[in-house]
Amino acid sequence: MVAPATLPLMPLPGCCQRPTHWNFGNSALCLFCTAVIARKSDRIAEQIGKAVKQGKRGRRRRKNSVRIKEPIGMLLDGVRALLFDVFGTVVDWRSGVAREAEPFLKRHGAGSAIPTAFADAWRRRYSPAMEEVRSGRRPFTRLDVLHRENLEAVLPEFGIDPASVPASELDELNLAWHRLEPWPDVVTGLARLKARYIIAPLSNGNIVLMLNMAKRSRIPWDAILGAEVVQAYKPAPEAYLRTADVLAMKPDEICLVAAHNGDLAAARACGLRTAFVQRPTEHGVAQTTDLHPDQAWDLVASDFIDLAERLQL
């Protein structure tokens, strides 16, 4: 955190455009509207950079002056746990599933299929399968089982009869979800966040899926929480509220970190704090959803390192 930098009035996206900002990392916070982002990648940020350098020089000169209270640290005041959505927020499920599907599709006569299209088709069945549980039509069933059923259901769309594929091969492809890789900022960012907060997934993925994924990529969770622990799938309120109960915390002592506005809205409705992290290529370069925050979430960050910086970690 550097000293406050007074910037020229400028059109920061989503900002009230008043002239005083705090700069932290490569982003800026408007002191008036408190939730503004400005990335270094645009021209405005260059101006911020200049102002910040001036601020730094100023700070060095005024070394013994009284330190101004840093408002950024109050953004998640009282929060003790950061819980993370995982598919899309922590890991790049689309590329990971496509990578493992490609040789499978080739082996089974569907070599002309686009692997990412296969990943998308498989994933499209994710929410409806969980809805069977959420609606009460089906008892809680862990995601590995739903993924396996969905795999058999999706294969005919690609001209493959699931009965023609050995079960062991389907089981193996199903484990592609256990081997998804984190976005490049995740492990470094989480290591920093872990210094102050309990960090754990709050995912619809089941325990061993999350565990295998974390072990493989050294994701440093403090615990594996989520749907299987509380026997409820997000965005059902029970998924958030029972997790708070397990942690013996009030909902507002927990912040959900997610790349999906819908997940955050459900968490906020339960009283959790919220942090939106942008994952603009979760669905590929032509992604149209969740490119921007659609509510004034408690925090907005471009990735986990940016999130750590915003929290002065």
Place this chain on the structure above:
Amino acid sequence: MVAPATLPLMPLPGCCQRPTHWNFGNSALCLFCTAVIARKSDRIAEQIGKAVKQGKRGRRRRKNSVRIKEPIGMLLDGVRALLFDVFGTVVDWRSGVAREAEPFLKRHGAGSAIPTAFADAWRRRYSPAMEEVRSGRRPFTRLDVLHRENLEAVLPEFGIDPASVPASELDELNLAWHRLEPWPDVVTGLARLKARYIIAPLSNGNIVLMLNMAKRSRIPWDAILGAEVVQAYKPAPEAYLRTADVLAMKPDEICLVAAHNGDLAAARACGLRTAFVQRPTEHGVAQTTDLHPDQAWDLVASDFIDLAERLQL
């Protein structure tokens, strides 16, 4: 792992006394009876040490010779997860509870009480409270709640009326169980074991209790498993079998590590592998129980570092 050391025939405790042994760390394995321990602390181990040094020199001279298969690595062949009992095995509950109870007892007119006696008395109510759940007389109730009830029940034994103590103070003392400290070998040993195995608690302690304890002492669990996740208290078979199910493992792919023969016996009855770790002062220096393994467990170790060494980690 060093080259095999041929030792003079000697009375290694529990060993068949044949003359060829493998040395690893500060222990030795008899190639014939495969489960022998010899600690450096006795004179025999000195002889082992000499033989090992000779073996090391021999190995350097025969650098390109064929490496003999290392039988020690087979002791837990096929095991993918090491799950740990926690109270007594990982942490010193008696000293930890006594340390926090001491000022509490003084504040409430029981300064003459022996803090470890208070810890023992509180702990004595642990198993009967869980038995209410195991028997089906009570729905699953997490350990924090049982501990809190047991605290109120035990206070009159020390002349304290629980109604005279503010609830917040009882709540705080109840959290002593969250702040128990690990035995000195635990963090180092687990860090080594984590390199090859999934490591997680399989404790009757609830999730946030295990989580707070681990976070405070940097115990590097891969996940928090145990009674609350599977809604069953050890030694009920469901506690072990449902945990295997959560991990999508066969029971014999899991090894329970515990300082209690009873816990290991229950785990073995469910098909789990077993490792006994000696904690001879869990109940104080006059401890009479669980000083030795009472079955031929798959592994016996003096602490977690020794366990890691036996597993060549």
